[in-house]
Amino acid sequence: MxxxxxxxxxxxxxxxxxxxxxxxxxxxxxxxxxxxxxxxxxxxxxxxxxxxxxxxxxxxxxxxxxxxxxxxxxxxxxxxxxxxxxxxxxxxxxxxxxxxxxxxxxxxxxxxxxxxxxxxxxxxxxxxxxxxxxxxxxxxxxxxxxxxxxxxxxxxxxxxxxxxxxxxxxxxxxxxxxxxxxxxxxxxxxxxxxxxxxxxxxxxxxxxxxxxxxxxxxxxxxxxxxxxxxxxxxxxxxxxxxxxxxxxxxxxxxxxxxxxxxxxxxQSTESAAQRYFFFAERSTTKVPDIGKDVKPLPINSVGVLGAGTMGGGITMNFLNAGIPVTLVETNQAALDRGIGVIRKNYENTAAKGRMTQEQVEQRMALITPSLSKGDLGEVDLIIEAVFEEMGLKKEIFGELDKIAKKGAILASNTSFLDLNEIASATSRPEDVIGLHFFSPANIMRLLEVVRGAETRPEVVATGMNLGKIIGKVPVLSGVCPGFIANRVMAVRGYAADQLVLEGPTPQAIDKALYDYGFAMGPFAMIDLVGLDVIGRGSNERTLYGDLVALDRLGQKKNGGFYDYDENRRATPSPVAAKVIADFAAFKGAQTRGDITDEEIVATTLYPVVNEAAKVLEEGIALRASDIDVACILGYNWPVYTGGPMFWADTVGLPKIVEGLKAMGMEPAKLLVEKAQSGGSFTR
CATH class of the missing domain: 3.90.226.10 (2-enoyl-CoA Hydratase; Chain A, domain 1)
Structure with a gap:
């Protein structure tokens, strides 16, 4: 034998x-x-x-x-x-x-x-x-x-x-x-x-x-x-x-x-994409400059600051892994509400037979509720999950710096802000890291681990290891606005916002991207999230602001880019069509003739590829496959296309470069180099 x-x-x-x-x-x-x-x-x-x-x-x-x-x-x-x-x-x-x-x-x-x-x-x-x-x-x-x-x-x-x-x-x-x-x-x-x-x-x-x-x-x-x-x-x-x-x-x-x-x-592209993703997902934890000699720090207790939707979801990840959490809020009502939501989520799961009532109680017993940041003095990791405003973040990190024990990791759940600036509010920037969960945090599998300029290797290794412990797929990111997934996917929204002024309707754009494989198009998505999330607070006139000014907030109130019936079924909106036409005239947008679904996909997704190439070129992402994993797990990019980088190689990089130029966009240097040399991001 x-x-x-x-x-x-x-x-x-x-x-x-x-x-x-x-x-x-x-x-x-x-x-x-x-x-x-x-x-x-x-x-x-x-x-x-x-x-x-x-x-x-x-x-x-x-x-x-x-x-x-x-x-x-x-x-x-x-x-x-x-x-x-x-x-x-x-x-x-x-x-x-x-x-x-x-x-x-x-x-x-x-x-x-x-x-x-x-x-x-x-x-x-x-x-x-x-x-x-x-x-x-x-x-x-x-x-x-x-x-x-x-x-x-x-x-x-x-x-x-x-x-x-x-x-x-x-x-x-x-x-x-x-x-x-x-x-x-x-x-x-x-x-x-x-x-x-x-x-x-x-x-x-x-x-x-x-x-x-x-x-x-x-x-x-x-x-x-x-x-x-x-x-x-x-x-x-x-x-x-x-x-x-x-x-x-x-x-x-x-x-x-x-x-x-x-x-x-x-032999199919779809299977090649899915097999590629299988290996890509398992490669995210390989960090070239952090070898096996760098050991993760032990995390036996966690503090979460903020018991809202995000803080509660983050808390559940650790409870599921059997790690006790001290959950801190500023007032009793918010704290009670947050803990109540956590319990309700678990009890709904138990009602479906996916856990026992005993398991519900075991998880809930791991929470220590608190109204004082001072109670975070002995935990191994503190995760801040408060409102996305730099002044508030720095104020909180300055306080945590004085409270946390020596060697404790201070983490921010920020999705866009500069982690290095947040870390500058402390005397220990080497212990500061970004742990960017995606909403709903107890369900979404992506965890962006953001490495600051001074974050020490042991803290990075801990963040990556922690992702695995709580059932996430950790992807390492450098510091930039939006990090990986939010940064590269934001340009899809910008492109769609410009395109809708040039003739294609919101439903035509949404349909093309739905048919490509996304769960919903950008306009259906913003109607679901709420236009007021981004349609207020700007000093300049915007399309979203014009809709919000009419009290059109999306599904939650009066419709947005679509009208909705009592069952939230969407239909094209004459009101939104007029707002779009008026704003297009205000901006002096050039109207395009008939545009195919293929052209809509190219117009909205080629810029994503371009931004992703910049993220890779700048060293924000370690590898092209990490970008694909982040987009698939964070934004439901269809896995059978492999993500933006795999898809770009499928389409052909020279074609994407020419397409970007035709749109008046400057292709990323790395994208041009690979296109000219016959190179590839993923093959």
């Missing part, structure tokens, strides 16, 4: 164990060990049945996705599965940890599956823009039925062992801590059963798919029900076709169809 596989014989049962840390990914070495080990045990006359399991902390957690698109190396999984599906000796998959993707497909090729209650199984390939390509779309429906298989594979969600047992995906639960013993006993029972009648293989089962045969309406209805979730993605549609093949074709023909649909996805 190879270094990653071992065989053992216990009575009549052969045990094949794979040990390839950290997650026993099904790369070439593991496939070879499986193939060799199975051949050895099948050839052993003493062995009447086989248990397949893994060492370390998990069953096979998936394929080695770095092999996608690379030259194939034998043996493939299908050759391994031919051995697993042998008719002479029953094979039992003994599952613990996670059996995901190719790991679950391996278990499906076994005759039976036993798992500990803590195990989880799933087929998450859809998140990489592909489908299970080793028989998952053909075997799973034969075990759980077509409808359940469609839900499992298109969602990519993991399923707890107990639920999997109820679905028929797992055959038996083992006692926690006794998987080996229970798997051997189960295999021995199957050996006895196999002596009188050969065990059926999953591939031969038909009862669960026969009910769906000749019923195309099942798939049409499923796609209709999930139209919003599947919008823009290719993989869910190919998955549906593959599952339909399981019902309509014999197994071998279904496998062939699955592979055709898989290969089509692997």
């Amino acid at each position: 190879s270094s990653v596989g071992s065989v053992e014989v216990v009575g009549q049962v052969g045990i094949l164990t794979i040990d390839n840390p950290p997650v026993n990914a099904l790369g070439h070495a593991v496939r070879a060990a499986l193939f060799d080990g199975l051949k050895t045990l099948i050839a052993n006359a003493q062995v009447k049945g086989i248990v397949l399991t893994c060492a370390d902390r998990t069953f096979f957690a998936g394929a080695d996705i770095s092999e996608l698109g690379q030259p194939f190396r034998e043996p493939g999984l299908n050759e391994v599965f031919d051995l697993l599906e042998n008719r002479e000796k029953p094979v039992v998959a003994a599952i613990f940890g996670t059996a995901l993707g190719g790991g679950l497909e391996t278990a499906l090729a076994c005759h039976r599956r036993i798992a500990v209650p803590s195990a989880k199984v799933g087929l998450p390939e859809v998140h990489l823009g592909v489908l299970p390509g080793a028989g998952g779309t053909q075997r799973l429906p034969r075990l759980v039925g077509v409808e359940a298989a469609l839900d499992i594979i298109t969602s990519g969600k993991s399923i707890a062992a107990k639920k999997a047992l109820g679905l028929g995906l797992i055959d038996k639960l083992a006692e926690e801590g006794r998987l080996r013993e229970d798997a051997i006993a189960y295999c021995e029972a199957l050996i006895a059963e196999n002596a009188t009648a050969p065990l059926d293989r999953v591939r031969d089962r038909q009862d669960k798919v026969e009910a769906a045969r000749g019923k195309p309406e099942i798939y049409a209805e499923f796609l209709k029900k999930n139209a919003r979730a599947f919008r823009g993605f290719k993989a869910p549609f190919n998955i549906v076709k593959a599952v339909e093949a399981a019902a309509e074709l014999d197994f071998d023909a279904g496998i062939k169809r699955e592979w055709e649909l898989f290969d089509e996805l692997v």
